[in-house]
Amino acid sequence: MPVYKDEKRGTYYFIVWYKDIYGRPKQKMKRGFKKEKDAKLAEAEFIVEHKNGSSPDATFEHVFYHNIKHSELKPKTERRRINEYNRHMKGKFGQLKMKDITTQQCLDFKHYLLEQLNSSESARTVYSGFKIVINHAIKYFDLERDPAKGVPPIKRPKRKHKYIRRSDLENRVKDFENPVFKQMCIFMFFTGLRVGEAAALQWVDVDLDSKEADVNKTLDFYKKEFGPPKTTSSEDIVPLADFLIDMLIEIKKEQRSGYYGFNENYQVFGGLRPISYAVFHKAFKKVFPEFTPHDLRHSFASYLANQGVDIFVLKSLMRHDNIQETINTYGHLYKEKKHEAISFLNQ
Template sequence: MPKLLPRRNLSGFAVQRSGSRIIRIEVTPMPIYKTNKKRDGLFLYTVRVNYTDKNGKAHGLTRTAVGAEAAKLLESQLTAEYKTKQVTPAARMTVGELVKRYLAAKETEVRRASVEKTQRIMNRYVLPTLEKERLDRLNRQKMQDWKLAVSALGLSLRTNKNIYSEFRAMLNYAVKMEYIAQNPLTAVGNFKDTDFTPPQEKLHYYTADEFLRYKAAALADAEAKGTLSEYAYYVFFCIAYYMGMRKGEINALRWSDINEELLTVRRSVTQKVKGESAVETLPKNKTSYRTIEIPAPLMEILAEYKKRLESRDAYRDNYRVCGGGEEGVLPDTSLSNHNVRYADTAGLAHIRIHDFRHSHASLLANEGINIQEIARRLGHAKIEMTWNTYAHLYPRESERSLSVLNKVK
């Protein structure tokens, strides 16, 4: 028969506040039992905790430890855990209900495109398996099972990490709102790369010479068609290369945002909000709201474009530069089609529209421009983002550092 080690009385309770209600969780004595079984030459001990939650429901939990010292440590850990364990009425809500509350809260804090992205991820990867699961029943095992289910879909590591981050953020919100005491997902960690992959994805961009070929092809195409709308596509890609702006920022750009040699990014446009063709929003982040210098070649292009618009009474200060009118936007599909056509005409490989932003940064990096200046022009929230993307484009800096070290002999 197992022996009961004499222990001190560990009765106690934890007082927690949930809104205006006080929750009392009682913890009864936790004896340590020594069994007759051994492992690695040490006796096995069992530690039991009995506790009553705020609803008066009794619970019991038994754990095993190897050796007396480990048993004492386990006892201490369980005591601390269950004296601070919080159970709130809100913890009974389901994951599906949490998703609704979380999305409603995000609507007031971020751009609608971000809310749409979160909703898509929840609908595809979280709700199918966890929609009816209560928050207070989420544990490490269920989180691990969820991760395995997502892994089985065969998605890229980047996509898996993005899904994990969105789910973790929602559960962090639940902790913040005191629906649950802790986030069970953090215990199992993010997705890991099980296979070797190059540390740096290859960037696709146009060099200065390649862009000049692309630019010439785009201008020739616009002149051949002879319309202002076609000329707008040519202007769009010139802005993308010379300014490094995001697609949404260029589409939202108005003539009033251009002041002589300066351009101010004040807003963005997304075309991916369900049920609406385009929605104007604030820039992506605080540093995305920026004023950047316009290079001389682009100033000439904009001046010529403005002159053409004025000749047809199609210019107003509050009109959008590329889309025309107060609400005009160049459609995503048309932009992609024009991009491919210009590249084909110039005999160049196709790159994405976003890669013109990479082209801008890569041109500056290859010329040794300070990484902080590049981050400023791009409107990156953190300079680490710029460095991690473009650091490998600084061969001259590595040569200079090696030259300095070689002199020490």
């Protein structure tokens, strides 16, 4: 196809006809090239890309970004996957055609991840992202075979959660220099909220009379903006204990008297603006060096399980997608309940 000169602007442009993935004719025009050769090069690249764009001749990188574009990913997940691609996949597979990737290369990549990454869980996450690209090519790019089919998967390691005892929490939260961080830790321990959910909580989400909190968003600490909760089940109404209501009433009273223009859109923990995760994390590790903020959520579940709360109720309070997730994560805490059930056979 010819390249044209825009006499008015003194630049070059190209026009090319092509077929989209549905076989429909489309026209592409791109302007603004300073040199004729730049326009011709861009035209050639466009033709090659769309000629191979829906075939197994497409490169791994093309399929990867096609998958990113057409998947409904949360911003945090998209950033993670692109970072994993750039760090571990681009140099090895980026410019390879999907049809040319071999089983041996997939096996070598698996061993590379297990050797280079700190944990098998991290290696499994990256390898899963690699498999997503291959499956996407099979589904949308007519890739006939799965080169990773013969490679044994990276097994999911059994996680060992750390639990903070209630008495230990109550003794150690006194060491927080920032009272907001202290209050947020107490709230997370007794509600099971994730740190992003607690940081995103606004007064409009809290019903002090009904003793409930509406978890409907999470704070993306990287972009400093609100987004949807982790899963659809994470969006739910959380009941609040009486002593948490008393604490929230005091926090709201202090904010109302301390902040000019206070309104219901203020953050419960932080006031006018959400807290900084970096600052919170540093303060948390100073008080709980052997734990992470997410361990507060596991500790909430552990405390309820040890108090004999039914596992189906626990599933609801933890806002899990399904009961299997609750059983896989906290089922071991119900060992005494199993013995109690069997004891009825002795009667």
